[in-house]
Amino acid sequence: MSYQVLARKHRPKNFSEVVGQEHVLNSLIHGLDQNRLHHAYLFTGTRGVGKTSLARLLAKSVNCLKGVSSKPCGNCDHCIAIEQGRFVDLIEIDAASRTKVEDTRDILDNVQYMPSQGKYKIYLIDEVHMLSQHSFNALLKTLEEPPEHVKFLLATTDPHKLPITILSRCLQFNLKHITELQIKRKLEDILSYEQIPFETDALSVIAHAADGSMRDALSLTDQSIAFSKGQIVTADVKAMLGIVDTQMLDTLLLLILEENTTALIEYSNDIIQAGKSPESVLNAISECFYYASLTNFKMLNLENLPCTTEVLTAITQNYSLDQLQLYYQLSIKAKEDIHLAPTAQCGLGMALLRLCAFSLDLNTPFQENTAYSRSQVQKKNEELDELKAPLTHSKKESYSPITSIPQETSHIDNLTQTQEKTLHYPTDTPSPLQEIKEINLVDILSQHSSPQVTAYEKHLEKIDWYQISQSLGLKGTVLQVVLNCSLFSIDNNIYTLQAADSIKALITPNSIQKIEDALSKRQGHKIILEFTHLNIQNKTTRPISTSQQKIKELETNNFSVQQNQENIADLAKVTSFETSSHNTPAQINQQQKEKRIDQIYQSLKQNADIQKLESIGFEVLKENIKLTTLP
Structure with missing residues (x-):
């Protein structure tokens, strides 16, 4: 017998096996038990949350030989035939491949005939939003007043594309994302049943990568079993998915905190060469900024942190709330530009440099007291060195952090040296203040x-x-x-x-x-x-x-x-x-800009080519001269 994937083998056989979606299950179970059945049901939600599974369970419940019930027996010929996909009175239609109005009319021509085996003839239309406008118009009257022996079950991932006339004729059930905890527990049950060894942390990684989809989680589980030769190991799962592990992320965040751009670029190149995707790196960094913001807002008991608590504390202490908001926005927006970058290293490197550019005030030198700034920087570096110590002695050479540049050549000291030139006055000349x-x-x-x-x-x-x-x-x-x-x-x-x-x-x-x-x-x-x-x-x-x-x-x-x-x-x-x-500084900037525009305008007026153009009717307008940066 050929191998059957986990997503098909472990499809729910009754309502009790459905993961999550309690708000939908309550309505369906009560309606079946009280025999209050609607003629049209619409199931909406993202991929892999159970739309088609619920529709098939509903078809099984109304056609079971033991009668309409929320607990079909699962052993009669009708239940077995529906599970195996060969029940004559369950007509499954793929609307994505049958969008024409002629296809819809062919289906509706058979609606009037009684079911061959079961009590009800079930029309399950998947991805119904793909039907054409003419197909929807042809379906309207039948959907509103179908024969008593006909039930319509519609499923779609995009209900906004459905006409309001279709929505008003159906009972709508919006299926939600499945939580990571629910996915993890379901995977544990399935793997225990299949007698496949696994690591609990590996299932947490799979549940997080599934993004609320049970089918995606089962597909990733199948892939992980094949990748790890019959078992599920955390390190193999992270390598398969290209996820940045905790040690890599800690080192990267510490380099960002140090504002060590040279070492940061070198380490980001090592991460790309290790097979990690830039998107996964930026996702991990943005998650860290998110959890750091939660910590600043006194939200404790955080679980599944992408980095260690020590590094998270360092981020919280060194970045203010508005900085964390800015860095989070920069991290998630950088993912949109990754596919436009010449190489993965280039895209990730520029994203990390952008974080440092907003942290280092490169355009304006420090005007603080030199001794004060040096002491603050020295204190910060000492704290970061303590955090980097366990990473330095790691047994994995590919994950070892890059040593920061000496303090005397750091950007902070260069700025404080500039400050000494611009602020200090000779001893014999009093300052303006x-x-x-x-x-x-x-x-x-x-x-x-x-x-x-x-x-x-x-x-x-x-x-x-x-x-x-x-x-x-x-x-x-x-x-x-x-x-x-x-x-x-x-x-x-x-x-x-x-x-x-x-x-x-x-x-x-x-x-x-x-x-x-x-x-x-x-x-x-x-x-x-x-x-x-x-x-x-x-x-x-x-x-x-x-x-x-x-x-x-x-x-x-x-x-x-x-x-x-x-x-x-x-x-x-x-x-x-x-x-x-x-004058205010803003007015000074504007005055300098206007002065520069005047200079450009006068130089253009004296240009021989411009004068020739003016002689034949053209004119140079000063208000059309725009400056993006001041010289």
């Missing part, structure tokens, strides 16, 4: 009457808020707030910013706290942040209020009240929210 603290308010008031720029404004201009905004390492809406603000005033450790109207709604206590933390970290001491539009009291901003307090202190030094009021008014003009001339 130090100079502002030494400015006397009387000097500011006395110089305001002249048409020249005040000393206060001169020193504010020395502070490059554009450079500061680019160095804070902020992201998302908080970055947009900083880019669309200008430095309004500095009073000791109080920074006052003037915000554009378009982003005032984004200024929340949370965003203010993040900006304060970033500024404090950059300056090395506590910074308090204020916004002009949040401190308006009686049309007077905080800088003016602060100036009033200082002038009251100067009043004791023979300043008259009238003179103080005039000085306050003058200072109000200087620091007025409406008349401030400071």
Whole structure:
């Protein structure tokens, strides 16, 4: 006797053997036991969840010689014939191959005749959504009022393609995905019955790869038995499916955490050469980011982790919630581009580099304290080295991690060296912030009457808020707030910013706290942040209020009240929210872009070829010049 595959051999013979789908089984069992049978049933769901099996069980239940029941005997001639696929009154039709209206009419011509053997004539139409529109129209009347001896059982994977007129004439049952636990338990029962040795972890891998389909799980089980010579071994199953094992994934994630791009690319090439598919690698990485997000949201008791708990903890500690969301999105989107890549190594390598590119702020150097950044990086590297230690001593050479590059040549140190060049001032020259603290308010008031720029404004201009905004390492809406603000005033450790109207709604206590933390970290001491539009009291901003307090202190030094009021008014003009001339970083970017467009436009106007074209009626329009990146 020829070999019969597990998916056919172990097809459910009664409703109790069906895996999952309790919501459908309850309706069918109660309807059969109470003899409340509908004339048309529609089973929908993805592949391998039991649509055809339930339809055949329903046909067996209504045609069993012992009567209509939810528990057919399985021993009578009708039950045996239905199981073997030779029952005359069960007409199975493949709608994918018989889509024409002529085929439907041939079927309907025989509906009026009584069944030959059973009590009911059953029409089982599989993939019914493949029928043509004319076929549906021909089926409508018969489907609505068929003879009493006829039952229609329809099955489809895409119910949205069915006309609403067909859906309204059927009882609809939507079959769900089967859970991994249910698939695993069913496989254990089948393999125990077949007396095939297996490893429990291997069945978990198969259940996960089946993606909710019992038929896929049984097919993979057949393949695993053949691959492992009559048994099911976890290592062989992972090799067969091209799944990245835990040790490989741990090493890969640690290299991503280290931002060691050189070693990362080399190791990704080793993974591809080991026969692992790029899709499986990206699936495993995205799963890790998913479980790390769950951990951040205090969801414990996680099962079937793709990586070790130590590496998952390291990811949780080093990446914030918004970073995990971004990296998860990058991982799953990268799978869409894999088939477009020249090679598998190229596609996977670029996907991994993209993760590092969003982690390393390559376009803006660190503006933090050098000693602070070095200590943080050193601490992080020490923690990752501890996690890498057991991987380094692994017996499997192909899975051994690649040692990270020395710290003195790492990207972090290169950035901190850049910081030393850009932030540190000579010892004999005070920094702009130090100079502002030494400015006397009387000097500011006395110089305001002249048409020249005040000393206060001169020193504010020395502070490059554009450079500061680019160095804070902020992201998302908080970055947009900083880019669309200008430095309004500095009073000791109080920074006052003037915000554009378009982003005032984004200024929340949370965003203010993040900006304060970033500024404090950059300056090395506590910074308090204020916004002009949040401190308006009686049309007077905080800088003016602060100036009033200082002038009251100067009043004791023979300043008259009238003179103080005039000085306050003058200072109000200087620091007025409406008349401030400071530009935001976003405006600076736009100005640089417009300046560059003007230069390009002028060069085009002077070009001889362009001038010839203009002489015959053509025109160069400045608004059509677009820049993708600034030079």
